Amino acid sequence: MNHSPTPDRGNTNEQQAKGRALRLHAYGGPEALKVDHVSSPEPGPGEVLVSIKAAAVNGIDWKIREGHLRERFKLTLPATLGIEMAGVVIRTGYDVTNVKPGDRVMAALGGVGAYTDFLVIDAEKLVLTPAGLSDVQAAAIPVAAMTAWHVIQAADFDLSGKRVLIQGAAGGVGGFAVQFAKMAGATVYATASTTSLQHVRALGADDVIDYRQQTLENLADQIDLVVDLVGGVVLDQCWDLLAPGGLLVSIAAPDVIARAPLGRRGVFLSNKPDTARLASIAQQVAAGTLRSTIAEVISLGDLPLAIERNRTGHPPGKIVADLTLK
Ligand SMILES: NC(=O)c1ccc[n+]([C@@H]2O[C@H](COP(=O)([O-])OP(=O)(O)OC[C@H]3O[C@@H](n4cnc5c(N)ncnc54)[C@H](OP(=O)(O)O)[C@@H]3O)[C@@H](O)[C@H]2O)c1
Structure with a gap:
């Protein structure tokens, strides 16, 4: 399998993307989550490297963290948590036609890995973020x-x-x-x-x-x-x-x-991917005909305690990590 991006769809001379990732090191409480420095793989055919700007907290985060879902999500630890995000396309792999470098995108991952600066994801999971939405607003919508x-x-x-x-x-x-x-x-x-x-x-x-x-x-x-x-x-x-x-x-x-x-x-019922519907919903939120509520905006380093607040109680709406906050 060729994992090199094609010259006309991305810049092959880019350095390997390195950034932070909030990773689960052992099943347990908030202390099991640590910010590590990791390298991202290059996007393969049909894949996209995204610079993540925001990622939202979900109830599943603490359930995975505590090991309740270890049969359903067979993770190799340490594993990066987070199931939805918004960001910007950095590079595209071969055969990607729906997005290009510089596009703002949002997605539900259909798995874990969103609490990180750089993510390689299947292009078909991405939806273009409407101009009227910030990355924090977009990250709160998919799931x-x-x-x-x-x-x-x-x-x-x-x-x-x-x-x-x-x-x-x-x-x-x-x-x-x-x-x-x-x-x-x-x-x-x-x-x-x-x-x-x-x-x-x-x-x-x-x-x-x-x-x-x-x-x-x-x-x-x-x-x-x-x-x-x-x-x-x-x-x-x-x-x-x-x-x-x-x-x-x-x-x-x-x-x-x-x-x-x-x-x-x-x-x-389990959530199912539907990018056409997600695009339509994001447009409605951008237009103000549908309300999306942000409970809190936090940094990547604040995520372990925010994930715990999702378990114990939080203000109405979604907690979102703004990865541009240091
Ligand atoms: N199956 C799937 O695909 C799927 C997808 C997404 C989420 N989920 C699960 O669905 C659940 C909800 O997700 P979410 O993202 O909406 O979580 P959330 O943002 O944490 O909201 C849960 C809400 O439940 C309310 N609540 C707590 N105890 C209650 C009670 N006794 N009676 C009525 N309301 C109560 C809380 O509101 P107050 O502040 O008013 O107490 C809280 O806002 C979580 O368990 C999550 O893991 C499943």
Whole structure:
């Protein structure tokens, strides 16, 4: 396999890209993550070398860090974490036609490796970043927005006029899910903690429920689509809320089918790549017709504690590492 870029698609005289990477050295707590200095490989056929400017934190980061997903993500340690990013194309490998050096791009990696200055990635995973979005804004979109899109699409019935409950609406996925459910014509019920209620209302939810103060019993047998972004006990309390024919979609509990009581329908959903849809969503965020919320902007070195805050609680929206901050 030829890993050399062609002269007309990139500069073969460039030095090998060297930069920082936040790498997991052993399964465990925040101390298991360290900033190392690494060299990036050259892009092979169909690949692109990207200078990463921003990368967003996801719940999966701490789950990988603690080793909960070691069967699903078979990592060779030390491994660079991070599953989504935005940056600038440095060089392209042979047979890349969709992007060129200098293009601003964004992507969900479909794996790990985004918490680093330089990344080699399949060109087909990249979407051009709209001019109206900063790199920090772009990095916050791919995983949360696409997952929320798929969750709302998972309903096998028209959502117009139906009741949708979004559990965990203040988070990265929840913020987009509220908006997509409203766009589909649903009446949206959403749960959030006290300090996030106003944020979720502002996203368009019709009824925002403080999960620390209120119960959901008055919604029994009324919800057509439950979107579970929390799992555990929260998920189990939702079965009685489903209306006849209703569906529960979880992204947080892979065992949702096994947990479903007789006669109730539940499915687990994983994010899937769809660059055309991501490009469209990014354009909507740039145009201001869709809101993407940034909870915090941090540096690469701040990531270990930020990943921990994603586990223990954080302000509404996404935490994003700005790699241009030193
Ligand atoms: N399957 C997939 O492909 C996929 C893709 C993306 C994410 N995920 C998973 O989906 C989950 C959500 O992701 P995310 O990025 O949106 O995470 P996030 O930004 O951390 O949001 C989670 C939200 O859940 C809320 N929450 C916590 N306890 C709650 C409760 N008892 N009731 C209602 N809400 C509660 C928190 O809001 P408050 O601040 O209001 O407490 C928090 O904002 C994570 O577990 C993540 O790993 C799965």
